[in-house]
Amino acid sequence: MKSAVETLNPTRVRLTVEVPFEELKDSLDAAYKKINQQVTVPGFRKGKIPARVIDQRFGRGAVLEEAVNDALPKLYQSAVEEGELNPLGQPEVDITDLKDNELLSFTAEVDIRPEIEIPDYSGIEVTVEAADISDEEVDKAVDQLRERFASTTVVERPAAEGDVVKVDLEAKIDGEVLEDGVAQGVDYTIGSGELLEGIDAAVTGLEAGGSATFTSELKGGSAEGREAEVKVDVQTVSSRELPELDDEFAQLASEFDTLEEVREDSRKRLAQSKKYEQATEAQEKVLDALIGLVEIPVPEKLLEDEISSRKHNLINHQLSQMGLDLEGYLRMQDKSEEDFDAELKEQAEKGIRTQFILDELVNKEKLNVSQEELTEHLMRRAQSSGMSPDQFAKAVVEGGQVPMLVGEVARGKALAVVVEAATVKDSNGEVVDLDDEDETAETVAVDAAESDEAGEAAESAADEAPAAGGDEAETKPGA
Structure with missing residues (x-):
C-alpha cells in the first residue's frame, strides 16, 4: 500500500491511498463468505456456493463493493498511522479508482489536531476580586437563616407587604382560560417577587375572600412570554413573625449556643x-x-x-x-x-x-x-x-x-x-x-x-x- 498526505490547511489533510489488489484478498474471501450465508442457489448447499457461481448469479460488482467496505477502515487506519496523523471525527472518503484484480485507489479528507507550540506561560498575571467579608454580608447571612425559622399566623385584616397569602390563580388569553393556567392553594409572600409581575399590587389590601384581576406576562407553561389576564382569589392572609436574634435563636437554628458563634x-x-x-x-x-x-x-x-x-x-x-x-x-x-x-x-x-x-x-x-x-x-x-x-x-x-x-x-x-x-x-x-x-x-x-x-x-x-x-x-x- 502506498499513501501520501496533502495538507489542505492547518487543520485538514487529504490522504491519497493506492492498494495493490492482492492486499484485498482477505476482504474478498470475507465478502464471498458473507454473501454465501445470505443467498440461496438451487443445487448448492447454503454456504457452499463457489465464487464463480456467485459472480455469475449476483455479479462481481456486489462482491467488490462488500470487500471494499470491509477493507477501507483498516486501510485508512494504516494510512493514518503511516502519516503520523491525529485525526478528528470521521473522514470523507472517495473511491477514485477500482480496477478488478489490479488496484484500489481512494482519498480521505479528515480534520486533524493542529500543531501547537506551547508558549512560556510563567509570566501570566491576573487580578481577582478580594475575598473580604463585610459585617453587612454576615448580617445578611444571619437574616437568611432567621427567615427559615419564621412562623406564620392567620390574621383577619387586609394583606400587606411581608404577609403570606394563600391564593388561587386563573390565567386567560383572549377570554379563554388556559389549560395549564389554573393553580390553587399557592402560598406567596408579598414583596418576594417569586410569582407574576403585578401580583403584589393586586393582593395588597385584600382580605381573605377578596379577588383582583391584573395583567402580566406569563413566566412558564404553554403560553410563556405572552400577556395574560390573571384573576387572583385570596383564601387566607397570614402575618410572618421572625424570631428574636439572640442566643435562644442560635440554639434553635444551629449547633451553637450563642448568636456570636452563629455570626x-x-x-x-x-x-x-x-x-x-x-x-x-x-x-x-x-x-x-x-x-x-x-x-x-x-x-x-x-x-x-x-x-x-x-x-x-x-x-x-x-x-x-x-x-x-x-x-x-x-x-x-x-x-x-x-x-x-x-x-x-x-x-x-x-x-x-x-x-x-x-x-x-x-x-x-x-x-x-x-x-x-x-x-x-x-x-x-x-x-x-x-x-x-x-x-x-x-x-x-x-x-x-x-x-x-x-x-x-x-x-x-x-x-x-x-x-x-x-x-x-x-x-x-x-x-x-x-x-x-x-x-x-x-x-x-x-x-x-x-x-x-x-x-x-x-x-x-x-x-x-x-x-x-x-x-x-x-x-x-x-x-
Whole structure:
C-alpha cells in the first residue's frame, strides 16, 4: 500500500491511498463468505456456493463493493498511522479508482489536531476580586437563616407587604382560560417577587375572600412570554413573625449556643465561598490569558459539530427538563436567535481551543491520571448528574466515555500547572494563595471545554464520542 498526505490547511489533510489488489484478498474471501450465508442457489448447499457461481448469479460488482467496505477502515487506519496523523471525527472518503484484480485507489479528507507550540506561560498575571467579608454580608447571612425559622399566623385584616397569602390563580388569553393556567392553594409572600409581575399590587389590601384581576406576562407553561389576564382569589392572609436574634435563636437554628458563634460560623462559610469563587475566577482568567498567548486554528467541521451538539443538548436536555423550548428561552433571555447563535459559536470555539491547548500541555508535561483521581472525578460527575456513582460508572463504561473522563481530569491537572506558574493577585494588590486549585482547575477546564456530553451520554448510555473528543472520535470511513 502506498499513501501520501496533502495538507489542505492547518487543520485538514487529504490522504491519497493506492492498494495493490492482492492486499484485498482477505476482504474478498470475507465478502464471498458473507454473501454465501445470505443467498440461496438451487443445487448448492447454503454456504457452499463457489465464487464463480456467485459472480455469475449476483455479479462481481456486489462482491467488490462488500470487500471494499470491509477493507477501507483498516486501510485508512494504516494510512493514518503511516502519516503520523491525529485525526478528528470521521473522514470523507472517495473511491477514485477500482480496477478488478489490479488496484484500489481512494482519498480521505479528515480534520486533524493542529500543531501547537506551547508558549512560556510563567509570566501570566491576573487580578481577582478580594475575598473580604463585610459585617453587612454576615448580617445578611444571619437574616437568611432567621427567615427559615419564621412562623406564620392567620390574621383577619387586609394583606400587606411581608404577609403570606394563600391564593388561587386563573390565567386567560383572549377570554379563554388556559389549560395549564389554573393553580390553587399557592402560598406567596408579598414583596418576594417569586410569582407574576403585578401580583403584589393586586393582593395588597385584600382580605381573605377578596379577588383582583391584573395583567402580566406569563413566566412558564404553554403560553410563556405572552400577556395574560390573571384573576387572583385570596383564601387566607397570614402575618410572618421572625424570631428574636439572640442566643435562644442560635440554639434553635444551629449547633451553637450563642448568636456570636452563629455570626462567626457565617463569616467562615462566606470566606470559604468567596475563596472558591476567587479560585474559579483565577482559573478562568489564567485560562483566557493562556489561550491568548497562542494562535489555535479551529477545524470548520469540528466547530460545526460542536455547535450542533451544544444546541441539541441545550434544547433536548436542559430546556426540555424546564418545560421550555428555544423560542421561550430566547424570550426569557431577551436575545435574538442571531445573538444566540453568535454566542454559541464563540463558546464552542473557546471550548475547542481550550481542549487543544490543554491536551498539548498534558503531553508536554507528561501528566498522568491515577485511578483515585478518576474515581473522585466520577463521583463529582455522578453527583451533578443526579445519578448514583454505580449507575453513572456503569453508564459511562457502556457508553464508551471513560477516555473522555480521563481527558477531563488530565486537562484540569494541566490548567493547575499553568495556574501554579502564574501570579494571581486580588484587587487589594495582595498575592492570592489558591488552595485546592487542582479540583477547581478541573472544574473550570471541563466547563470551558463544554464536556457536558459525558454526563448526558452516561445518562443515556450513548456510544458516540464528543464533537471535540480528539483521539476518542470515531474514524471509520464508509465507502
